[in-house]
């Protein structure tokens with residue numbers, strides 16, 4: 001299985017305090033040619049592919065998602081391709097959810113807090129809290145019987161409230177969650193780093209909760225993530241290749257629109273998040 005992450009836009013309607021995006025790259029959307037080149041490159045040698053659409057906020061470039069899926073269905077009908085989107089949930093509406101269902105897109109929603117007044121972690125550009133709009137999006141998904149997973153970035157701001165968040169999500173019938181400990185992309189992010197021991201003891205308390213918690217499922221020693229097996233291709237909105245979304249801006253691997261055979265997928269030997277360790281060392 002190969003994993004293709006397409007950052008289909010750098011644009012976003014939120015301004016999360018720890019965002020990995022390079023804000024000064026402007027509101028660029030990926031064009032179809034770039035997405036097609038990435039897909040053709042991977043499917044040259046492989047049959048199994050998972051495509052993840054990310055951003056910025058990928059719903060801001062939904063038309064490209066539709067075009068990419070139609071292209072794959074028309075040009076690679078014999079390949080096993082699955083599609084996923086990671087969204088902040090604030091732009092979910094009935095009509096989009098209907099299309100997501102038709103396109104068989106797997107959905108992941110990013111939620112860090114239930115605090116309706118939160119203007120620290122994930123505010124809109126004007127400083128308003130986005131929490132209630134994300135929760136409204138979650139209700140819409142649930143009411144349309146569209147299963148989805150949750151991703152929560154753990155900082156020292158929301159660590160004390162994670163149990164409440166989890167209980168609430170379970171009460172909504174959510175079945176899976178992944179806690180991502182913050183990866184400091186800029187020096188100021190270090191001030192948000194959570195106490196890892198506190199987080200680990202919290203995970204211990206969560207182990208019998210009726211929900212799939214990705215962090216509690218051991219990962220194979222030699223495969224912490226797709227980078228380990230050289231099965232990950234991350235392409236940003238202008239076609240640049242980097243090891244993974246977190247390391248966008250580091251270890252440039254060429255551009256998908258002027259590919260020659262010298263370009264190889266990254267492969268790193270490790271049993272933990274190599275990116276996170278690299279960034280902490282860089283800024284500490």
Ligand code: SF4
Nearest residue numbers: 012014016019056088
């Ligand atoms: S929703 Fe994602 S892309 Fe948008 S600001 Fe937050 S972390 Fe960044």
